Amino acid sequence: GxxxxxxxxxxxxxxxxxxxxxxxxxxTGYPSLFWYVQYPGEGLQLLLKATKADDKGSNKxxxxxxxxxxxxxxxxxxxxxxxxxxxxxxxxxxxxxSSASKIIFGSGTRLSIRP
Amino acid sequence: ETGVTxxxxxxxMGMTNKKSLKCEQxxxxxxMYWYKQSAKKPLELMFVxxxxxxxxxxxxxSRFSPECPNxxxxxxxxxxxxxxxxxxxxxxxxxxQGRADTGxxxxxxxxxxxxx
Numbered sequence: 556g557x558x559x560x561x562x563x564x565x566x567x568x569x570x571x572x573x574x575x576x577x578x579x580x581x582x583t584g585y586p587s588l589f590w591y592v593q594y595p596g597e598g599l600q601l602l603l604k605a606t607k608a609d610d611k612g613s614n615k616x617x618x619x620x621x622x623x624x625x626x627x628x629x630x631x632x633x634x635x636x637x638x639x640x641x642x643x644x645x646x647x648x649x650x651x652x653s654s655a656s657k658i659i660f661g662s663g664t665r666l667s668i669r670p
Numbered sequence: 671e672t673g674v675t676x677x678x679x680x681x682x683m684g685m686t687n688k689k690s691l692k693c694e695q696x697x698x699x700x701x702m703y704w705y706k707q708s709a710k711k712p713l714e715l716m717f718v719x720x721x722x723x724x725x726x727x728x729x730x731x732s733r734f735s736p737e738c739p740n741x742x743x744x745x746x747x748x749x750x751x752x753x754x755x756x757x758x759x760x761x762x763x764x765x766x767q768g769r770a771d772t773g774x775x776x777x778x779x780x781x782x783x784x785x786x
Contacts, residue, residue: 601775
């Protein structure tokens with residue numbers, strides 16, 4: 556079945572460092588791909604998404620490119636801030652028109668940024 | 671008003687207690703969900719409601735009983751829980767079509783449940 560694998564945390568970086576959180580997926584068909592973020596004490600919120608191969612999602616300085624050939628959707632940011640400390644979830648969904656119950660989440664990667 | 675509101679934020683209960691979690695959304699969505707978030711495990715989808723009708727139950731034990739009286743409210747009734755049921759329970763809603771391709775589930779802040 557469909558699945559999402561993301562790098563285990565925790566990831567600890569200094570402020571202004573470059574960030575990469577790896578995510579790979581297994582899916583039949585052409586899923587949409589997402590990154591969600593969960594800040595301390597809050598629920599998850601959508602960070603960015605890409606719906607087809609070679610699309611790049613971006614938001615708040617974060618980017619991820621849908622790579623079909625490597626089945627990957629790595630999250631990157633050029634210069635992280637303390638406020639980026641959170642748990643990041645990679646996710647995929649079924650093809651257009653799928654029920655939202657088909658969203659599959661990775662196990663999450665905790666990111667901590669040192670001042 | 672925030673989009674999706676969950677109460678209580680924290681709940682401690684004994685194994686013989688009966689309690690309920692409440693979720694309310696003000697986004698005009700017609701699909702609502704319960705997820706369980708445990709440490710170091712992927713999010714687990716528990717129940718899905720679409721237009722007040724339950725459309726999915728992912729083999730959840732009967733000690734968890736959902737209720738969706740209308741499209742804006744969702745409850746999770748709890749009874750005779752086990753310590754391993756301790757987790758963060760997240761409610762979410764999605765657009766009127768409940769489509770996964772938008773990916774935009776809107777989550778509440780969660781209810782932290784501890785079962786003693």
